[in-house]
Amino acid sequence: MKRIAVLTSGGDAPGMNAAIRSSVRRAIYNGVQVFGVYNGYNGLISGNIEELTVGSVGDIIHHGGTMLFTARSDEFRTEEGRAKAVEQLKKHDIEGLIVIGGDGSFRGAQKLTQLGFPTIGVPGTIDNDIPCTDYTIGFDTALNTVVDCIDKIRDTATSHERTYIIEVMGRDAGDIALFAGLAVGAESIIIPEATTGVENVIERLYAGRKRGKKHSIIIVAEGVGTAHQYAEIIKKQTNFDTRVTVLGHIQRGGSPSAFDRILASRLGAAAVDLLLEGKQDRMVGMKNNQIIDVDIDEALADKHEIDMSIFHLARTLSI
Numbered sequence: 194m195k196r197i198a199v200l201t202s203g204g205d206a207p208g209m210n211a212a213i214r215s216s217v218r219r220a221i222y223n224g225v226q227v228f229g230v231y232n233g234y235n236g237l238i239s240g241n242i243e244e245l246t247v248g249s250v251g252d253i254i255h256h257g258g259t260m261l262f263t264a265r266s267d268e269f270r271t272e273e274g275r276a277k278a279v280e281q282l283k284k285h286d287i288e289g290l291i292v293i294g295g296d297g298s299f300r301g302a303q304k305l306t307q308l309g310f311p312t313i314g315v316p317g318t319i320d321n322d323i324p325c326t327d328y329t330i331g332f333d334t335a336l337n338t339v340v341d342c343i344d345k346i347r348d349t350a351t352s353h354e355r356t357y358i359i360e361v362m363g364r365d366a367g368d369i370a371l372f373a374g375l376a377v378g379a380e381s382i383i384i385p386e387a388t389t390g391v392e393n394v395i396e397r398l399y400a401g402r403k404r405g406k407k408h409s410i411i412i413v414a415e416g417v418g419t420a421h422q423y424a425e426i427i428k429k430q431t432n433f434d435t436r437v438t439v440l441g442h443i444q445r446g447g448s449p450s451a452f453d454r455i456l457a458s459r460l461g462a463a464a465v466d467l468l469l470e471g472k473q474d475r476m477v478g479m480k481n482n483q484i485i486d487v488d489i490d491e492a493l494a495d496k497h498e499i500d501m502s503i504f505h506l507a508r509t510l511s512i
């Protein structure tokens with residue numbers, strides 16, 4: 194393989210730039226030319242493809258977002274769209290593609306492999322919802338952003354003796370809510386993977402008040418509904434001074450944490466190594482601090498699961 198390409202697709206995540214940099218430099222180190230595809234699968238279809246050099250990925254390791262930009266491409270979901278994409282890859286003599294993104298982007302990558310074009314997936318999403326890897330690129334940074342925000346909210350919650358219901362991202366996965374909940378000592382964590390009735394949340398609020406707690410923090414993962422819905426019920430039943438904060442897209446930005454930069458650097462390079470070994474239809478990941486690769490079909494067929502011991506620990510500690 195002498196010419197490969199890299200793209201970022203779907204929701205951006207801090208650390209994607211570090212992954213791009215790693216793939217580009219690992220390839221060049223091995224004497225392979227690398228091309229950047231701009232705007233995800235849209236750029237593949239329109240041929241928005243340019244050669245990247247060692248210098249073109251300089252000074253990006255510490256930046257959030259993605260220098261290749263990203264997109265959601267409806268056209269790529271069609272056979273015609275994908276045929277155009279393969280045509281562009283052939284036109285540029287590109288022999289392999291690295292797709293940095295979430296499960297949707299991996300489904301796209303899977304389709305390219307089915308058309309005979311070798312692809313490797315690198316998990317980049319703040320949601321941490323990809324099976325077969327302990328962490329995805331961007332999760333740690335998003336988590337730290339959430340923890341930082343909630344620490345600030347806690348100051349005002351304590352001063353005013355308020356109950357704060359905080360909504361965090363994660364799509365259908367509760368990882369951000371769960372890990373943040375343990376890290377900030379939230380009273381309750383409401384996530385899609387575990388049933389927590391509102392009655393139980395309220396019970397815990399009363400128990401906290403009884404032992405003199407000045408504030409309460411409840412974290413709601415967006416996958417279970419909105420913080421406003423929970424706040425309405427809680428306020429009605431307790432009459433506590435209840436406030437809502439929806440953290441929103443602030444969770445997707447910012448300079449990637451050291452953990453994400455290191456993970457991205459390891460995974461970006463591993464993806465190149467797999468292409469050069471002649472592998473395809475694989476996804477790279479990290480299990481027990483070891484870089485691994487698995488069949489993308491297998492990863493997509495698997496269900497993402499959370500570590501319930503963390504959920505139980507958080508409950509035990511927030512009595």
Ligand code: ADP
Pocket residue numbers: 202203204234264265266267268269270271294295296297298299300301302304318
């Ligand atoms: P993420 O990768 O963050 O999960 P999306 O689910 O939006 O984000 O997927 C990103 C893009 O991947 C989509 O806009 C689409 O172009 C492509 N994609 C997703 N699912 C498929 C599919 N089943 N077939 C072909 N392309 C897909």
